[in-house]
Amino acid sequence: MELQWIKIFLPEIKELIETKDFKGLRDFLRERHPADILDILRELEPTERVMGFRLLDKNKISEVFSLLEPVEQEDLLKQFSEQHAKEILIEMQPDDRTQLFDELPAHVVEKLLKLLPPLERKEANELLNYPDNSAGRIMTPEYVGLRMDMTVAKALEHIRKTGLNRETIYVCYIVDETQKLRGVASLKNIILADPEQFIKDIMNENVFFVHTTDDQEKAVRVVQKYDILAVPVVDNEDRLVGIVTVDDVLDVVQEEVTEDFQRMAGIQTIEEEYFRVGFSKRILNRVTWLVILVVAATISQTILKRYAGVLGSMLALTYFIPMLTGSGGNTGSQSSTLVIRALATGEIKLKDWWRILLRESKVGVSLGFIMGLIAFTIAYISLGQCALAMTVGVSLWTVVSVGNVIGLAIPLFFRFVKLDPAFVSAPLIATLLDATGLVIYFEIARRVLTLTVPT
C-alpha cells in the first residue's frame, strides 16, 4: 500500500456517507490504519466527522483520538456523551492521556479525571504531578518487567500473558523484589537465547536510565545516543516507574527544533500549539527582543548624527544605506545560521573555532567582493559618480566580510560562555551590523570622497 492513497478513496467515502450506507462505511473504516482514518476524518465536514467517529470500533476510537491535536480532542470531547468520553479515556495509553490533560483547562481535567476508574485516576494524577517537561511527565508505566531468576522460557510466557497492553514488548526491564532496576534485555536477546538460560545471565546490567524529575530532553539524549527503543525512568530510590519510548522522543525533537527556530527569530519560546496561545502571551513572547532592538537602533541613529556633516555634503550617500546595512545583515544571518545549526547537530565543535573562522573569512571576503562589484555597477549606472560608486562598492565589500565573521563569531562565543547559540537571532545580528556597517561606510566615504568632517 502506498502513502497518500486517501485521495483515491475519498470520493468512495463521500458516497457511502451521502447514501447513508453506515454498514459499508463501518467495514471500510475497520480495514484502515488509525493514521489514515485521521486523514479521512479531517477531510470531512464537522457533523460527518462526529458521525464517522461513532462508527469506529471501540479500540480504534481511542487510537485515532490519541493522534488528534489537543485542540481537536477538546472540541470532540465536548460533543461526545459522558459515557462515550469515559470509554475513550479508559482505552487511551497513560502517556497520551497525560498529554491531553496537560493541554486542557484545569476544570475540564478535573471533570474528566472523575470519569476514570480509581486505579487509572490514581495513575493519571501521579503522572500529572511530575514537573512540566520532566521525564516523569512524558513516560508511560506500561512496560514489561521481568525477574532475574526467570528462565528465558518463563520470561517469554510472561511476555505473552502481559504484553498485549504494553507500550513496547521489544525492551524488557529486570527489577528485583524492591522494584529496583537491575538490568535490561531486548526481546531479540531473549528470542535468540536458549530457553533454559536464566534472564540474569542474558540481561545487560549496564542499563541507561533517567530520573522522573530529569528534564525530558535528557531522556531524548539517551534514546538518541544509544539508539535504543525506550529509556527506563526511575524514582529517587532507583525504583523503575515507567519508560519513555522512541515515538515520544520524535515529538520532543520536533518541539526542540521549533524552539530553535523561534529563538533565532528573536521570539521567546512558545510551547503551546499555534492556535492555543493567547493574545497577551503572543505579545509578551515577541515584544522583548523587538524593544531591545529598537533601543539598540539608537546606536545607528547616534552614528548617523555624528556623520551628519558627511551626509549633508553629499546627500546621495543616504541612498545606499539600506543596501549596505541589509547586505551586512543578510550575510551575517547566513553565517550565523550555518554555525548555529552545525553546533546543534554536533557537526562542528567549539574547539574547531579557529578553523571555522579561517574558512569562513575567505568565503566572506569573496562574497563581499562579488557583491561589492555589483553594488559599484548599480551605483555608477544610477548616479554616474565614480568616486561615490567606489565608496559604495568598497564599503559593501568590507561590511559583508566583517558581517560574515561577526555572524559566526557570536554563536561560537555564546557556546563558549555556555549559552544556547540559538539565542543569536537574525534580528540581533542585523541590528549589530547596522551600526558596524554605517561606521565602515562613512569612514570609507570620508577617505574616498575626501570630504571633511566638521568637528
Add this chain to the structure above:
Amino acid sequence: MELQWIKIFLPEIKELIETKDFKGLRDFLRERHPADILDILRELEPTERVMGFRLLDKNKISEVFSLLEPVEQEDLLKQFSEQHAKEILIEMQPDDRTQLFDELPAHVVEKLLKLLPPLERKEANELLNYPDNSAGRIMTPEYVGLRMDMTVAKALEHIRKTGLNRETIYVCYIVDETQKLRGVASLKNIILADPEQFIKDIMNENVFFVHTTDDQEKAVRVVQKYDILAVPVVDNEDRLVGIVTVDDVLDVVQEEVTEDFQRMAGIQTIEEEYFRVGFSKRILNRVTWLVILVVAATISQTILKRYAGVLGSMLALTYFIPMLTGSGGNTGSQSSTLVIRALATGEIKLKDWWRILLRESKVGVSLGFIMGLIAFTIAYISLGQCALAMTVGVSLWTVVSVGNVIGLAIPLFFRFVKLDPAFVSAPLIATLLDATGLVIYFEIARRVLTLTVPT
C-alpha cells in the same frame, strides 16, 4: 547508568594509557557501549585514538566505526592496514557501508570495494546504483523474510536462526515464491499468537511500502505517519529488496530540518557535513540570494532618491532609517518564522489563513504601538523636535503592523502556490520591508512635517 558519566572515567582511561596498561584498557572498553567508546575516542589524542581502536573487539570496531562521521572514517581508514580496513568493512551493516561510500572520493570507493568478498561487493554496488537520496540508497537488505504457509512456531524458529545479523527482527515481512511482498507481521503479533496458527492468518496484508526509486523523504513520511519501526522497499515488480529503519529516519529528519534552517537564512541547501563543503560550493550556495538582495535593494535606493527633497529639507529624518527598516524586518521575520514552522509541523493549515491573518494583525498593531511609543520617546529626547518624533513614532507603528502581516502572508502564499514556505527567508522579508518601510516613512513625514516635495 546515567548519561555523560564519561567525564568521570576519562582520568582513569588517560592513566591506563599513560601506564601502558593495555589489558586494563581492553577490559574497560569491552564493558562500554559503542556510543560511549566513541565519546572516549574523541577525547583522546589522534595517536591514542588509533591505538584505542586497535584494542577493541572485532565486532565492536565496526559498530564504533559506523558511528563516526564520514570525515573521521576516511581519516582512520588511511591509518589502518588493508587487512584491518577489510575486516571493518565486512562487519559493517550494508546501509552504513553505502553511507560511507557515498561520502568518499570515487577512487577510494573503488579500492575499498575490491577488499570486499564477491557477495558483499555485489550488494554494495547494487545499493550504490540507486539514485541519490532515494529509498534504495538508504535501505538495508538485512530484513527477516517469512512465508505465508509457515506456522508461528516455525516462523519463530526461522527468526532464531537468521535473526542475529538482521537490522531488526521486530518487523517481519511475508513474501511469496517470486519474492513479492504480501504482508507484514510484527514480532509482537507473532509472539502473542498461538504457535499452531499460520503466518498468513496473523499477517497484515495492508502493508505500507515505498519503491527503491522513491525519494528517501517518502520513506520517512511513511515511518512517521504510521509510527512503524521500519518500512519495506520494493522494486518495479513489487519484489521486496530491503527495509528502511526508524534510526535512518531520524537521520533524514535531522537533514531536512537543517535544510529548512538554511533556506530561511537564504542559503541553498548544503547536504554535505560542514567541513566537507568545498570553497567554491560554499560561495555558490550563498551568493545567489545575497546578489538578488543587493539588486533588490536598488528599490530602496530609488525610493530614497525620489524623496531626496524631503530628506534634504530635514536631514535628521535620515537618522531613523535604520531603526525603522530594522524594526519592520525584525517583526516580519518573527511572524514569518512562526507561520513557516507551524506549517511545517502541521499545526496550522492553509485553509486557516483568514483566522491567522486576523489574529496576527491584532498582535502586530499592538507590538507596533509599543515600539512606536518607545521610538517617539527616543527621538524626542535625542532631537527635541516633537513633529519629527511624532513622524518616527507613527511610522514605526505603521511599518511594524504592515511588516508583521507581510511576514506571515508570504509563507502562506508560497504554500498556496505549492512552493516550500521555508524559501521565505528572513533576508527576503527584510529587503522587501526596507522598501515598504521607507515609502511609509516619507509619506508620513511629508504629511506630519508638512514639507513640500519638489516634483
